Amino acid sequence: MSLAALALTGCSMETTSPSEARADAPRDPAASTGGDGRTGKAGSAGRNAAAAEAPVDCEKAKCIALTFDGGPGKDTPELLDILKKEKVHATFFLLGKNHVLKHPETVRRLAAEGHEVANHTWSHERLDTLDKDAIRDELARTQDAIADITGEKPTLMRPPQGRINDDVTAVSKELGLSQVLWSTTAKDFSTTDSALIAKRTLDQAGRDGIILLHDIYDGTVPAVPAIISELKKRGYTFVTVPELLRPAQPIPGAVYRP
Template sequence: MPGKRTKAKVTAAALAVAALALTLGGCSMETTSPGAARNHAASDAKPLSAGGVDCGKATCIALTFDAGPGKDTARLLDTLKEKKVHATFFLLGKNHVLKHPDVVRRMADEGHEVANHTWSHRRLDELGADEIREELSRTQEAIARITGRRPTLMRPPQGRTSDDVTKVSRELGLAQILWSATAKDFSTTDSELIKSRILDQAGRDGIILLHDIYDGTVPAVPGIIDELKRRGYTFVTVPELLAPGKANPGEVYRP
């Protein structure tokens, strides 16, 4: 008979899958896993750069943060630098990118992947194509003005996508990135609970969803990193997780 901890892990994983299924409810989109992206890479794909991680061999996991930057993001960047971990940041334009341009610039300069989480966090599946385009393109331009580079990844708010979202994302050169582990950190300030929820859901090729705008999240990150490293995980950005495959514009990726 499995122990309580095993049962807890199974339950947490099941809840995460159920939550994602509900998120995608009403959407018949096909999704691509990181492993499939790697396997589908062309045979003549460029080899990984010197020192690059081969996630086909290593036990990789991607740490991602949504809806920032915020007041605690600089402290989070300090932690990531200390731990030698690169993350992927899905940024909001209004009141975030515009308010914290120096933090956005620092993300890019320190090797993190800077990505798009829309302008104002409206549910894209409830919008028409023109409104979707405005939500994404305004953030594209704001980030490009700061970093000199337009993002190639986006995360739709609440993970909700549609045919129109896919069409506009493809037009703007943006792949859609979902997740496999979430702490629901919007609902608690308990850093230990946030850490526990992520550790229970962590798995190879996983994509962790956290928010650097909530009070309990940034303090939870050091413990998450330390424990997952102890378990043998290598932290990578989302593009590194897919390499040598690439994130194709419009396509939806989730573990």
């Protein structure tokens, strides 16, 4: 474990990097075969299919995790077509209100195609400004909405703006959610220039990294093919966040950041 000052949170919070998580994991082969990285059982039909493939060993492979926040949106099906063509699995941190509820078929497809379905709150409120009951409502409503569609509750969450505090951590632990931050951001909310989004991402990419993008902004999905192509040329293997941590099992309440 490492103690890192999270600039976005305004406080110090203990975080764990993927390499630290792997190093601390028990070396029981039976514990590392699960599709959800937690129980040894696949969390959905899609993760079950993914788990049937040979697991990636990120101690040996040059791994990187592609993650998307804020969806699903109108461009998410196009993104899924790209990922399917490239044989890349990603992690999607979904918003409940106006997204999960509006696009249930896309949520169902995300799970069925082996992507990790995760929680990005109900309405994108900054969790560090809320009391525990309101934090619980933001996370639990999205948990339930996703479970109603996929049959499984997520085990990962990403706080809006990366802002967390002790209350957010306590509620996340209570709900069985690990907190996932990032190492690479293209700030795609600030531009529609797909070439610039790709350049920013590629300039920051590193081994065991977690890339933050948004599938709800116009310039982002068109940037994804170039990002995937170049990172494959550089020898990267794309994995979901649980695969990046494997054989570690994500711990509820823990904060993961490269």
